[in-house]
Amino acid sequence: DEQPGRYKIRSLALAEAGRHQIRLAEHEMPGLMALRDEYRETRPLAGARIAGSLHMTVQTAVLIETLVTLGADVRWASCNIFSTQDEAAAAVVVGPHGSPGDPQGVPVFAWKGETLEEYWACTEQVLVWPGDDGRTGPNMILDDGGDATMLVHLGLQYERAGVVPPDTLPGEPDHTEEMNVVRRLLRRALDADPLRWTEIAAGILGVTEETTTGVHRLYQLAEAGELLFPAINVNDSVTKSKFDNRYGIRHSLPDGINRATDVLVGGKLAFVAGYGDVGKGAAEAFRGQGARVVVSEVDPICALQAAMDGYQVARIEDVLDQADFFITTTGDKDVIRAEHMAAMKDKAVVGNIGHFDNEIDMAGLARVPGVRRTEIKPQVHEWTFPADGDRPERSVIVLSEGRLLNLGNATGHPSFVMSTSFSNQTIAQVELFTDARRPPDERRYGRQVYRLPKVLDEKVARAHLGALGARLTELSPEQARYIGVPVEGPYKPEHYRY
Numbered sequence: 001d002e003q004p005g006r007y008k009i010r011s012l013a014l015a016e017a018g019r020h021q022i023r024l025a026e027h028e029m030p031g032l033m034a035l036r037d038e039y040r041e042t043r044p045l046a047g048a049r050i051a052g053s054l055h056m057t058v059q060t061a062v063l064i065e066t067l068v069t070l071g072a073d074v075r076w077a078s079c080n081i082f083s084t085q086d087e088a089a090a091a092v093v094v095g096p097h098g099s100p101g102d103p104q105g106v107p108v109f110a111w112k113g114e115t116l117e118e119y120w121a122c123t124e125q126v127l128v129w130p131g132d133d134g135r136t137g138p139n140m141i142l143d144d145g146g147d148a149t150m151l152v153h154l155g156l157q158y159e160r161a162g163v164v165p166p167d168t169l170p171g172e173p174d175h176t177e178e179m180n181v182v183r184r185l186l187r188r189a190l191d192a193d194p195l196r197w198t199e200i201a202a203g204i205l206g207v208t209e210e211t212t213t214g215v216h217r218l219y220q221l222a223e224a225g226e227l228l229f230p231a232i233n234v235n236d237s238v239t240k241s242k243f244d245n246r247y248g249i250r251h252s253l254p255d256g257i258n259r260a261t262d263v264l265v266g267g268k269l270a271f272v273a274g275y276g277d278v279g280k281g282a283a284e285a286f287r288g289q290g291a292r293v294v295v296s297e298v299d300p301i302c303a304l305q306a307a308m309d310g311y312q313v314a315r316i317e318d319v320l321d322q323a324d325f326f327i328t329t330t331g332d333k334d335v336i337r338a339e340h341m342a343a344m345k346d347k348a349v350v351g352n353i354g355h356f357d358n359e360i361d362m363a364g365l366a367r368v369p370g371v372r373r374t375e376i377k378p379q380v381h382e383w384t385f386p387a388d389g390d391r392p393e394r395s396v397i398v399l400s401e402g403r404l405l406n407l408g409n410a411t412g413h414p415s416f417v418m419s420t421s422f423s424n425q426t427i428a429q430v431e432l433f434t435d436a437r438r439p440p441d442e443r444r445y446g447r448q449v450y451r452l453p454k455v456l457d458e459k460v461a462r463a464h465l466g467a468l469g470a471r472l473t474e475l476s477p478e479q480a481r482y483i484g485v486p487v488e489g490p491y492k493p494e495h496y497r498y
């Protein structure tokens with residue numbers, strides 16, 4: 001269903017199903033619900049126009065409606081072509097008080113199974129506020145992976161230069177199909193309205209970024225002196241990366257594998273590339289299911305951690321003919337390449353749970369001579385390699401076309417852990433938006449990347465303890481003095497690593 005400028009989703013008829021799921025999710029998201037209670041009256045986001053680019057799931061619906069409760073005007077797109085839960089998108093558009101015949105909620109431009117063109121057009125939609133000449137933009141971005149932020153930066157860069165670079169051809173060094181889609185979109189935008197990105201960029205007061213990959217992009221922009229507005233790195237709140245990236249993956253990786261393949265994990269050999277936060281959760285999930293786990297790392301510290309946690313540390317080449325599952329968690333590119341896949345065990349399952357699809361060389365796979373692709377079901381494909389020499393025909397099962405499988409093949413992380421992440425997002429939005437309205441000489445945030453102060457991190461954790469029946473011990477004033485921390489926190493120095 002579509003109403004131009006207002007929404008574009010699978011079907012408004014799914015709204016009721018989505019609303020039931022949102023209601024249950026709210027019960028599992030105590031941090032967000034506590035923030036609603038805390039700020040319902042003062043509405044610190046009144047006046048904020050938030051452009052959101054983050055997986056349009058049930059949990060995200062609770063985030064969106066929290067931002068609205070705090071006073072914000074919101075538009076939303078997903079940050080992945082496969083991650084939208086269509087019923088959640090419908091419920092958000094209809095809103096808690098609307099009906100499919102009379103939608104009263106938030107504009108959403110997202111559905112499961114977008115093409116790349118559609119994906120970027122949706123991202124553009126959330127950056128343009130309707131109503132006047134189409135030049136009013138958001139004043140805040142809430143990003144996951146940095147695509148919305150990148151579009152604004154690239155748009156401005158090309159607009160200043162007065163030209164969008166030509167598309168590259170397949171095989172040229174900087175060719176990616178996706179970058180060409182972005183360039184075409186920006187070329188059309190430049191032709192239609194030569195000042196649009198200048199005005200949109202000028203209106204943005206800040207961005208809050210959800211994930212490791214997006215944060216990485218922000219630090220690169222800040223180092224180059226090109227970051228256009230202040231940014232809060234939500235990912236590196238302890239209550240985000242040490243929870244969502246780890247415990248969320250521990251839940252949603254097996255969920256994605258099970259829904260996609262229903263292959264038994266116990267007794268098998270699982271290979272996990274990367275032993276950062278996501279890799280730790282992935283390895284633990286496989287072990288919990290009774291698999292033997294082999295980990296690869298480039299960082300000696302993480303490699304040593306993996307070894308001390310009891311995993312074999314090896315290279316992918318060492319286990320190609322042995323492992324039953326190959327999962328990448330690195331945020332790096334070309335981690336699983338075509339030549340790897342061609343050498344894997346018959347029917348090995350290959351998946352990526354990092355952010356972008358370039359962790360697995362899908363383009364290279366498609367170029368293997370004689371390779372065949374069979375759709376088993378949406379987001380599950382068998383790639384068959386022809387017999388060569390004494391190797392008979394064999395195949396690998398690739399999940400979500402190389403894109404993040406927990407959101408492509410399942411529904412992403414569960415609500416409780418997303419409540420910790422999204423509480424940080426909400427607090428970060430309030431923090432940046434409030435700061436931007438202070439007189440310039442009293443502002444705390446410039447065009448750099450910041451993390452939330454530790455007391456706020458502790459506040460997020462505190463909000464989630466009660467629901468788990470956890471009872472926190474309180475320091476006595478003497479104890480607090482003895483270990484040198486305030487009774488009410490923060491309890492650790494900035495450099496503490498958890």
Ligand code: NAI
Nearest residue numbers: 211212213274276277278297298299330331332353354355
């Ligand atoms: P991290 O930086 O903690 O861990 C990544 C690890 O991969 C590092 O230890 C690094 O040394 C290692 N690595 C890099 N290149 C490698 C290579 N070629 N071979 C083996 N290891 C290599 O990052 P984190 O937080 O674990 O995130 C990883 C990715 O997952 C990011 O792209 C992030 O955006 C994404 N992510 C995905 C989620 C999901 O729901 N699917 C949730 C959270 C994060």
